Amino acid sequence: MFITDEDYKVVIGESALKVVSQVSSENRSNAEMEAQEEIAGYLRPKYDCAALFAAEGDERNRLVVMYCCDIALYHMAASLPQKMGMEIRKERYERAVKWLEGVQAGKIVPDLPVVLDEDGEPVSGTFIYGCQKKQRYNW
Template sequence: MAFLIETDYDVQIRSEISKIIDPSTERTKYKKAEAMAVSQMRNHLAGRFDVDAIFVDAPGDGEEDLRDPFIVMLAIDITLYHIWTKEGPNNIPKTRELRYNDALKWLQDVQAGAAADLPIKTDEDGEEIGLMKVWSQREPEDQTY
């Protein structure tokens, strides 16, 4: 299975444009671009977050969708940007470029420590891992003048 399914794209791209971009029934361009987008997102989030819990397979018929809608939206934005850069690097729609830059900025902010409502990595005991905690026996000193 894959993280994104064809119907996920209906919100952001018209089906006739989607078919022009990738007329094949196998949707190979979309699958390759999606793999790149998910890999890019996993690399940004892997330090603090449980990426295996974030990037679960898309639901099948009658199954509950466990994917975070915001992460799905970002994955679509990044996927469509990657498709456009191959198809027409000089003719990328401004909307695609803006949405990609917004997605990338959010990923960079989260990687730098901004808050995100995503599952944190934990060890076998349920303790959070990936976050640095500093302990000291000494009281903090005030170094102001």
């Protein structure tokens, strides 16, 4: 898996993780896969998400790992009774989404593998458009 037990220690304690995941490895695994897909939805147009999530150990981008943990914890906490601890999870989730939107808009440029075309050139995920100045024919 992309996320390990050690990665969660940065954002949540071990006993709190057991409570949030409801001591179910299946619940945790589903939340992690949902978090990866959510991140990929933002990054896929420009970055190679298969290579990003296939990386292991120190090869991984630490910020993406942290935000993946935050998003997974947010999804796990949503299923808890009375939404226990949801305030901090929601805050960290919104921060992760804000960062992903910044990356998607091109305002933040992380060190991630880019998508390459057949020639090995980076694929641009942006469109350039424009039009001529509007003409008014009022005589």
